[in-house]
Amino acid sequence: MASIALKSFVGLRQSTPENNSIVLSKPSSAALPHRKFRINASKSSPRVTGRNLRVAVIGGGPAGGAAAETLAKGGIETFLIERKMDNCKPCGGAIPLCMVGEFDLPLDIIDRRVTKMKMISPSNVAVDIGRTLKPHEYIGMVRREVLDAYLRDRASTAGATVINGLFLKMDLPQSKTAPYVLHYSDYNSKTKAAGEKKTLEVDAIIGADGANSRVAKGINAGDYEYAIAFQERIKISDDKMKYYENLAEMYVGDDVSPDFYGWVFPKCDHVAVGTGTVTHKGDIKKFQTATRLRARDKIEGGKIIRVEAHPIPEHPRPKRVLDRVALVGDAAGYVTKCSGEGIYFAAKSGRMCAEALVEGSENGKRMVDESDLRVYLEKWDKTYWPTYKVLDILQKVFYRSNPAREAFVEMCADEYVQKMTFDSYLYKRVVPGNPLDDLKLAVNTIGSLVRANALRKEMEKLSV
Amino acid sequence: MSMAIFSPKLPALSPPPAAAKTHLSSCNNKPYLSLRPVTVNNNNNNNNKKLQFQLLATAADNNNNGSSSGVAAAATTVEEEESAGSNGSPPPVAFGEKVADAVVVSSSSSFEDARWVAGTWDLKQFSKDGNTDWDALIDAEVKRRKWMEQNPQSSSNEEPIVFDTSIIPWWAWMKRFHLPEAELLNGRAAMIGFFMAYFVDSLTGVGLVDQMGNFFCKTLLFVAVAGVLLIRKNEDLETIKKLLEETTFYDKQWQATWQDDTKNKV
Numbered sequence: 015m016a017s018i019a020l021k022s023f024v025g026l027r028q029s030t031p032e033n034n035s036i037v038l039s040k041p042s043s044a045a046l047p048h049r050k051f052r053i054n055a056s057k058s059s060p061r062v063t064g065r066n067l068r069v070a071v072i073g074g075g076p077a078g079g080a081a082a083e084t085l086a087k088g089g090i091e092t093f094l095i096e097r098k099m100d101n102c103k104p105c106g107g108a109i110p111l112c113m114v115g116e117f118d119l120p121l122d123i124i125d126r127r128v129t130k131m132k133m134i135s136p137s138n139v140a141v142d143i144g145r146t147l148k149p150h151e152y153i154g155m156v157r158r159e160v161l162d163a164y165l166r167d168r169a170s171t172a173g174a175t176v177i178n179g180l181f182l183k184m185d186l187p188q189s190k191t192a193p194y195v196l197h198y199s200d201y202n203s204k205t206k207a208a209g210e211k212k213t214l215e216v217d218a219i220i221g222a223d224g225a226n227s228r229v230a231k232g233i234n235a236g237d238y239e240y241a242i243a244f245q246e247r248i249k250i251s252d253d254k255m256k257y258y259e260n261l262a263e264m265y266v267g268d269d270v271s272p273d274f275y276g277w278v279f280p281k282c283d284h285v286a287v288g289t290g291t292v293t294h295k296g297d298i299k300k301f302q303t304a305t306r307l308r309a310r311d312k313i314e315g316g317k318i319i320r321v322e323a324h325p326i327p328e329h330p331r332p333k334r335v336l337d338r339v340a341l342v343g344d345a346a347g348y349v350t351k352c353s354g355e356g357i358y359f360a361a362k363s364g365r366m367c368a369e370a371l372v373e374g375s376e377n378g379k380r381m382v383d384e385s386d387l388r389v390y391l392e393k394w395d396k397t398y399w400p401t402y403k404v405l406d407i408l409q410k411v412f413y414r415s416n417p418a419r420e421a422f423v424e425m426c427a428d429e430y431v432q433k434m435t436f437d438s439y440l441y442k443r444v445v446p447g448n449p450l451d452d453l454k455l456a457v458n459t460i461g462s463l464v465r466a467n468a469l470r471k472e473m474e475k476l477s478v
Numbered sequence: 479m480s481m482a483i484f485s486p487k488l489p490a491l492s493p494p495p496a497a498a499k500t501h502l503s504s505c506n507n508k509p510y511l512s513l514r515p516v517t518v519n520n521n522n523n524n525n526n527k528k529l530q531f532q533l534l535a536t537a538a539d540n541n542n543n544g545s546s547s548g549v550a551a552a553a554t555t556v557e558e559e560e561s562a563g564s565n566g567s568p569p570p571v572a573f574g575e576k577v578a579d580a581v582v583v584s585s586s587s588s589f590e591d592a593r594w595v596a597g598t599w600d601l602k603q604f605s606k607d608g609n610t611d612w613d614a615l616i617d618a619e620v621k622r623r624k625w626m627e628q629n630p631q632s633s634s635n636e637e638p639i640v641f642d643t644s645i646i647p648w649w650a651w652m653k654r655f656h657l658p659e660a661e662l663l664n665g666r667a668a669m670i671g672f673f674m675a676y677f678v679d680s681l682t683g684v685g686l687v688d689q690m691g692n693f694f695c696k697t698l699l700f701v702a703v704a705g706v707l708l709i710r711k712n713e714d715l716e717t718i719k720k721l722l723e724e725t726t727f728y729d730k731q732w733q734a735t736w737q738d739d740t741k742n743k744v
Contacts, residue, residue: 137626138633139641236734257635269630310632332734351728391735399732406728416627424642465643468655472620473627 066091066378069371070196070216071174071364072181073223075103075158076357077343079165080117081220081364086172088372093214094169095198097180103158104245104322106279106286106354108262111151111440113358117365123160125282127152129260134308135423136267136416143426146433151440153262156357157282165361178202179209181223184232186337191381193217194338218338218382220367222360225325227345236332238347240325241274242295243354244302245288247281250316257312258285265289266419269304273413274354276305278312284319290354292328326354340387342367348394350402352409358442359398366390400444417466424462430455588631589622598641612650619643667706674702 067090071082074096082094108128113119129152130144170176178201185195194216199209221229225240258280270276276289287309289301306313327347334346342348343360350359367390372378374386412422425431430451438444446452593603599618604611619641633639675686678695689695709715 134633136630137623138631138639140633140638238731265633267630268627304630307630308633311634311636329728329731330735332731334735395732402732403728410724416623420623420643424644427642461644461648465646465651468651469616469620469623469643471655472616473624476620476624 067218067371067375067380067382068093068193068216069218069220070095070194070214071220071222072196072229073221073227073343073345074099074166074176075162075222075224075343075360076165077345077360077364078220078222079162079169079364080361081222081342081368082169082174082176083165083172084365084368085220085371086169086174088368089377090372090375091378092169092174093216094166094174094176095179095181095196096166096176097178097201099163099166099178100159101162103162104243104324105158105357106243106245106277106288107156107158107281107357108279108355109154109156109161109357110355110442111154112442113361114154117165117361119161119164123156123164124154125157126155126280127260128155128262128280129153130262132261132263133423133426134263134265135420136269137420138308139420139423141423141427143432143435146429147436151436152260153440155262155280161357179212181228182211183228184219184339186232190383194219218371218387219340220364220371221339221341221345222343222364224344225327227341229339230331230341230345233333233336233339233341235334235336235341238331239292239328241290241292241328241354242298242323243274243288243290243326244298244323245286245321246302246306246318247284247286247320247322248313248316249284249319250313254312254314254316255280255283255285263309263312265305265308266413266422267304267308268416269301270308271301273409275413276301276308278309285313285316287313290326298323326356335384335387335391337384338382338387340367340390348398350405352405352413353439355439363390363394366394398442401438401442404438404444411463415470417470418463420469421459421462421466424466425455425459428455428458588634588637589625591618591622593618594622597637597639601645612646613654615646616650616654663706663710667703670702670706671699674698 069085069090070093071078071085072095074082074094078094078096082092085092109119109124114121114124129147130142133141133143135141166176177198179198180201182197182199184197187194196214196216196219198212198214200212201209219229221227221233223229227235230236258278260280262280263278265276265278267276271289271291272294273292274290277287279286279288287302287305289298289305291298291301294301327344327349328351330347331341331345334341342363344356346363348359348363349356367387370386370390370393371382374380374382374389412418426435430447434445434447593600595603599615601610601615604615604618606614675689678689679685684692684695708718
């Protein structure tokens with residue numbers, strides 16, 4: 015799902031990264047004595063004799079695939095456990111431009127390049143954004159089964175053992191060097207659908223098994239709030255499909271979702287129409303009907319070919335690392351607010367965690383411990399905290415109420431906003447813009463919000 | 479004769495029918511709304527509901543006639559006596575809504591207004607004495623948004639809506655929204671200021687000019703001004719407290735993994 019990261023607040027909050035690094039180090043200095051939070055590789059750990067470090071990656075989505083590839087390339091004995099190799103995941107399927115470069119994705123994986131977006135306010139004011147995009151910039155729409163399979167195959171080529179199986183549970187080790195014992199059902203063998211129960215001993219585990227992560231349950235990582243995203247795939251006629259050739263739409267309004275947005279995203283040969291919510295999950299069907307109504311003229315006569323729903327985490331789990339188990343991707347809760355973007359962050363966190371493991375184990379020669387995995391956490395939090403925080407602020411300010419959404423759509427018409435939004439989305443950089451422009455933007459934002467709220471107060475007086 | 483029928487029943491349900499009667503005699507749409515609370519207590523089955531509906535319909539036709547309004551009240555009271563168990567609200571509600579709809583655009587396919595042209599407001603139609611009547615434009619947009627909120631419409635490519643509220647000049651917004659509230663807040667501040675100054679003077683003997691030189695008094699002044707600005711309704715206190723918590727909640731969720739507790743290391 016595409017993000018509209020308005021930059022109005024970055025200029026005003028330039029001190030945030032420093033503040034946050036200060037805050038982050040505070041708990042570590044106040045840590046209890048028997049908990050080693052000092053971040054350095056465990057050079058004092060014993061060498062692993064006779065073999066390389068064994069790491070299991072549970073879950074073969076973008077996070078798992080990226081992690082497994084990096085681990086295998088780093089000389090670690092890697093096992094990737096995935097339960098459904100051709101899983102057609104219900105997903106928006108939008109990836110930013112930087113992901114193509116960073117993960118060396120072949121261009122034929124991308125079904126469509128979205129270069130225009132339309133934002134539609136509660137009173138149907140429609141604003142086109144994308145004028146500021148350069149010719150080579152786009153938002154890539156992919157089919158998850160294609161992307162996931164590609165990343166898994168690459169991991170396999172790099173040396174990872176891909177196991178088609180369902181992770182059941184894990185036995186925690188008794189000592190710092192004892193292995194974890196994984197219990198899983200292996201579907202590779204010739205026995206029928208139930209699969210053969212097997213165990214696997216590994217030294218570290220990366221939990222990349224998504225929103226309902228069993229690894230997270232195994233380490234008591236805690237729960238998070240989640241949104242329900244509901245999506246219908248609709249096949250529409252070719253001339254109607256032409257309109258969505260490289261355009262995605264975002265509908266905001268209380269009718270469509272009280273705290274999220276409704277969308278129409280083009281897929282390979284059909285469109286995905288959906289919506290989501292955190293607070294009113296029971297009304298999701300109502301919101302979906304409203305979304306279809308708002309898009310009715312453009313999807314009229316279409317046939318629903320598939321209905322799907324999935325949970326989207328709203329914030330990270332209370333615990334993301336425990337001993338030699340780390341969570342990445344949706345399992346950790348790395349989905350941004352406001353836009354609900356998760357694919358890039360899943361893949362990137364998988365890679366970052368694997369890099370930390372490779373480094374901490376000196377390419378598989380030494381045993382790792384929790385401090386090595388915390389290296390990954392620290393790097394992740396430092397790199398992406400500004401992005402997450404900015405999107406959280408945007409969601410809190412602009413998804414609050416109908417007037418806020420009207421102001422949001424009005425602001426999107428501004429060119430500076432569009433440029434900032436796409437820059438930060440496509441390259442995942444929170445770039446402080448020109449301060450004068452930022453100030454003008456802040457004034458305009460406040461103006462829009464004030465106007466929209468003033469109109470709403472009049473609307474309340476008018477109640478029929 | 480109808481009077482004779484319902485008069486013995488009246489005492490049993492005196493407040494609602496009495497209220498209904500007075501409302502009905504004032505002949506506006508409200509009667510149907512005020513009858514609703516009465517019918518909600520009803521526990522009718524479907525047959526009784528239909529009966530109510532028809533009787534209300536006849537009452538509508540004879541809006542100005544006091545006696546037939548009495549009939550409507552009688553009908554509902556009769557229903558109430560007979561009733562057993564269900565909710566009687568749907569028919570009156572449906573009827574009420576139909577009346578309301580007749581006022582607004584019915585069988586709506588899009589927002590219709592003579593001054594709404596090509597997806598925006600035609601400023602030329604809002605002219606008053608050669609200038610644009612911004613207040614009327616604001617009123618029109620408010621009505622449109624209200625209507626859209628109650629009747630969500632399909633967004634169309636052929637008739638895109640391109641209205642932007644920033645075409646209304648800042649002074650129009652100020653005159654209409656800011657100035658009345660500013661007057662209110664300044665009034666509050668003045669009242670608080672006068673009585674605080676008097677109170678402090680009577681307690682300490684320090685006059686107004688000397689009070690301004692004192693640091694503690696200046697702090698009190700600052701607190702009073704901030705309070706008047708931030709706390710405008712009773713609910714604002716709660717809102718401000720929640721806002722403070724809200725700004726830091728996400729940060730806390732992210733740092734949860736760095737807060738450790740002893741019970742993990744069992």
